[in-house]
Amino acid sequence: MPPVAARSEYAAHRWRHPSTPVRIVESGAPGRAASNNAGVRASRGDLLVFVADDFRPSRGLVAAHRSFHALIGRPAVGVGPGYFAEALRDVAFLRWIEDTGQIFGVVFPLAGVEWSGDFYYVGNASMPRTVYDAVGGYDETYRHDLFDDWGIAQ
DSSP states (O other): OOOHHHHHHHHHHHHHOTTSOOOOOOOSSSSHHHHHHHHHHHOOSSEEEEEOTTSOOOTTHHHHHHHHHHHHOSSOOEEOOOOOOGGGGGSHHHHHHHHHOTTTSSOGGGTTTSOOTTOOOTTEEEEEHHHHHHHTSBOTTOOSOOOHHHHBOO
16 A cells, blocks of 8 residues: 555545546565556556656646657657656755766756666656556566666566
């Protein structure tokens, strides 16, 4: 069962936006790979958008991913940075994570101009369902968070 905070956020979102098709999906197994796969199994759309649980998606995130896929015109993975809320940037460790690139390999504030073409970060990523199906989803033998490209089945 998701933590109480997740259930509380979900209830608040449903109250503010009752028409959005948001729901909590239980993965039944530990690890981000199992959670990602459970979310895909529960989804109905042709475009899959993945977000991490440690940042709030900004307005327009889904629209930006949809636009990316419409503009690129071929199957691809769209990856964007995930920024912490401004209030959290007072925490030196979180500022370091976002600004140095030491953990994720990308300096997020510069991501628009210095993004590696072989970098995959599931914290803010999207792909057509056909791409997910072609690679076989996430490898659920990984029970702990890793570099996200290791978790995608190969």
